[in-house]
Amino acid sequence: MKVSLFVTCLGDLFQSDVGKATVEVLERLGCDIDFPESQVCCGQPAYNSGYVKESKEAMKRMMKAFDHSEYVVCPSGSCAYMFHEYQHIFKSDPVWEPKAKKLAEKTYELTEFIVDVLKVDDVGAKFEGNVTYHTSCHMTRLLGVKSAPMTLLSNVEGLKYTELPGKEQCCGFGGTFSVKMGPISEQMVDEKVQHVEETEAEYLIGADSGCLMNIGGRINRKGKPIKVLHIAEVLNSR
Amino acid sequence: MAMKIGSNEFNERVGQGIDDAFMRGAVSGAQDSMGVRRSNAAEELGNWEDWRSHGEEIRQHVLEHLDYYLEQLSKNVAELGGHVFFAETKEEANEYIRGIAQKKQAKKIVKAKSMVTEEIGLNAVLEEEGCKVIETDLGEYILQVDDHDPPSHIVVPALHKNKEQIRDVFKEKLGYKKTSKPEELALHAREMLREEYMTADIGITGCNFAVAESGSISLVTNEGNADLVTALPKTQITVMGMERIVPTFEEMEVLVSLLTRSAVGQKLTSYISVLTGPREAQDADGPEEFHLVIVDNGRSDILGGEFQSILQCIRCAACINVCPVYRHIGGHSYGSIYSGPIGAVLSPLLGGYDEYKELPYASTLCGACTEVCPVKIPLHDLLHKHREVIVEKEGKAPISEKLLMKSFGIGAASPMLYKFGTKFAPTALNPYTNGESISKGPGPMKAWTDIREFPAPNKERFRDWFKNRKKEENAHGRDDSESR
Known part of the structure; x- marks a missing residue:
């Protein structure tokens, strides 16, 4: 199974051990992991503070970065939730709402993915x-x-x-x-x-x-x- | 006293709240016990989520057709011989009620618990008029006796006081001589109040739900004080927020059930009183004159806008009882009679952003409030919506924050800049790093490191580890194929 890892900005910069462990666990369970290099931050820090305009650019980036993915897995519930929120944030946007919906459908938090998708x-x-x-x-x-x-x-x-x-x-x-x-x-x-x-x-x-x-x-x-x-x-x- | 309480700044109020160990003990104890009672009462129904959806539907339906139901309600009240007054502002409501007090030459007024009369500051107006105003809800009575201490909770107004403090207040102000046993304290208040009901000229109540089809008003209490307030004085004035309305008794039953379970974890409260118009010839008691004052005071501005769902509120306080922020700062810190999540959404709408701009940020957006709301108000979304308005429409965010977020926008949106920034973070933070963490961070990081350690950036970012690993794998892959 092909899985794209959304490692989160904290995971990339401060807790790389979490990302490494995620990769190793998923590989052991038979997943083929890729890491889209153009991923940035999901935009949540700015979005939650009320800076919707500023955060939308990061969100668009993320939708592009994971456009090709079959599954997106994230070792952080809050960031995975943010990917699910995009569809509401871009509601009625003819270009981005469909992309946001697609992203939400294929995004899972790590444990959810293991139990519900891999059935392990x-x-x-x-x-x-x-x-x-x-x-x-x-x-x-x-x-x-x-x-x-x-x-x-x-x-x-x-x-x-x-x-x-x-x-x-x-x-x-x-x-x-x-x-x-x-x-x-x-x-x-x-x-x-x-x-x-x-x-x-x-x-x-x-x-x-x-x-x-x-x-x-x-x-x-x-x-x-x-x-x-x-x-x-x-x-x-x- | 009106909606605003206290005159000091938000941070100062929060500091006082945090330092008040008595209050915090009382609040966390109450939250813990009410939380369990609420969830037991909800689970007992077996299909709580269906009840919530039904409650939401009813409230949304009423708000969508509010003009229709308000007209029906007022027509029915008038047909019963009651008087209906629509007050667009709090001043109009207060003047109308002052007028009645003058006409009746009222000296004494008894009141049942009502948040909307707190909101419009009615007591002060009547006291100015020379009336003695007596709160008869036990919690409100305690606060009134204690030099008008403001309420800190919309259902349990004296939540911030423990029984020993209440005993001391009664001792000092009422000559009370007994112990801090709740039963003895309540009995004393009851004795003091009984005489007041008998001699009051006017009774004033709030309204949990007005029933449009019959022109009735309903009151939900555990003390029975509202019955005495409405049965004994010759004149009754009921004050209601314009949205507190249901089409028929069928919907009232659903909402009362949601209210009592969510507010106090009870199937029903001890008293649910329904009053329909003034006394009729065959009635044994009840007021000779009945006035219904319907208060707008900013509500129509909310109607039809992005915050409309806040008007679904039935004032159960379930959101307050689970709020982790309220838990540590108490109700007075909000600077409004409406505290907790409901207060943080409603106060800026009714009282303006200048006064209440900090409240929407006094939340972690943890969603506990939204999860328990019996009429499904998306409270944490509305708090977020306020932040968006404050930043983008009101322009009230601090400049340093704006700059930081602007640079976030630029940095996070550009993979090149992001990669560059994260690559050099360890070097930039090196002077502050001590082993695996940062104890005294620079600039915006200081607010974090004042309280907690900040992790030092990894020497090797995840993305670099992943890339190198792939390279190695590929190299090994080639080696393997060459050896084959």
């Missing part, structure tokens, strides 16, 4: 450790991917899972919210970190780079001994 529940991963999992808001509420990550994690050998208290609560990232509303964001991420500590997990796993950068950044600032991993890295461990 067990990727054969082994991971020793106590973990908890943060369900990202955009991935669960807006993209509607709720069960796939848990399906895959529950089949990872050696992994011991504890549910995160208040798991549906936002971590306080919210893109530019994290800097525009710093003091509020700080309170939100502190409560999240406190909940992670309550689980006594050694690892916090998530499927969204933004949330992980926020929670992980706070955990590191506070010097807590909790490691933060993207679900692709867990699924790629043997």
